[in-house]
Amino acid sequence: MTVITKDIIHAKGIKRVFGKGSGAVTVLKGVDIHLPAGKLVAFKGRSGSGKTTLINLLSALDRPTEGTISFDGRDLTTMSDSQRDIVRRTEMGLIFQSFALIPLMSAYENVEFVLRIAGVPANERKAAAVQALDHVGLKPRMHHRPFEMSGGEQQRTAIARAIAHKPKLILADEPTAELDSRTGLHIIKVFRDLVEQSGITIVLTTHDPAIMEIVDQVYELEDGQIVSHN
Numbered sequence: 331m332t333v334i335t336k337d338i339i340h341a342k343g344i345k346r347v348f349g350k351g352s353g354a355v356t357v358l359k360g361v362d363i364h365l366p367a368g369k370l371v372a373f374k375g376r377s378g379s380g381k382t383t384l385i386n387l388l389s390a391l392d393r394p395t396e397g398t399i400s401f402d403g404r405d406l407t408t409m410s411d412s413q414r415d416i417v418r419r420t421e422m423g424l425i426f427q428s429f430a431l432i433p434l435m436s437a438y439e440n441v442e443f444v445l446r447i448a449g450v451p452a453n454e455r456k457a458a459a460v461q462a463l464d465h466v467g468l469k470p471r472m473h474h475r476p477f478e479m480s481g482g483e484q485q486r487t488a489i490a491r492a493i494a495h496k497p498k499l500i501l502a503d504e505p506t507a508e509l510d511s512r513t514g515l516h517i518i519k520v521f522r523d524l525v526e527q528s529g530i531t532i533v534l535t536t537h538d539p540a541i542m543e544i545v546d547q548v549y550e551l552e553d554g555q556i557v558s559h560n
């Protein structure tokens with residue numbers, strides 16, 4: 331049987347300049363990226379190399395100054411802001427270093443809230459939220475609020491929130507930076523299982539060499555350019 335791997339992201343000639351005139355800073359200097367479906371991918375590079383800027387572009391939170399970004403066959407750069415918001419909310423999941431959970435909501439409510447924003451019908455939300463929390467091993471803790479959970483549990487809640495609407499792509503900016511290395515590796519194991527079980531693509535940024543060993547592909551950024559890629 332021939333397995334055809336389709337790119338979920340195809341970015342070409344990406345430049346990002348912040349500011350204008352003599353104060354302009356070119357942060358990305360012509361980046362090309364192909365992310366196949368069903369892979370765990372890491373962006374590595376020194377602080378300031380452009381990893382977060384690139385993640386923000388791929389997640390349609392920001393627009394490139396030059397270049398095109400195709401997501402699942404559609405060009406994000408020519409879409410209106412509202413189209414980009416819909417694609418992000420319904421087909422992508424975002425995970426942040428600081429978890430970014432709503433403090434007054436339980437784990438379940440945090441996940442359910444994002445399903446509401448993604449437009450999932452009310453009668454499907456409960457089952458989808460519980461299933462996502464179960465997937466990350468947090469069903470028994472689902473009525474706890476973030477301050478009642480450990481860092482690893484909070485990040486697993488954030489993962490449940492990112493996967494509950496069954497996105498095609500997850501973008502995670504330094505998802506393990508606030509965790510000890512053992513908990514961080516456990517989070518990456520959760521990512522690994524997700525990629526294998528559901529065919530989702532997960533892109534993360536990291537400084538941790540142990541994580542680089544576990545992922546399928548590593549893109550190395552240096553001063554706004556890709557300098558290596560396996």
Ligand SMILES: Nc1ncnc2c1ncn2[C@@H]1O[C@H](COP(=O)(O)OP(=O)(O)OP(=O)(O)O)[C@@H](O)[C@H]1O
Pocket residue numbers: 348349355357375376377378379380381382383384
């Ligand atoms: N809005 C902005 N205006 C001006 N410069 C910016 C802006 N956003 C980012 N930069 C600059 O772009 C460079 C790359 O930043 P970015 O956050 O993408 O790096 P990074 O690789 O994610 O770093 P870290 O590992 O520290 O998170 C930095 O020099 C930063 O100061």
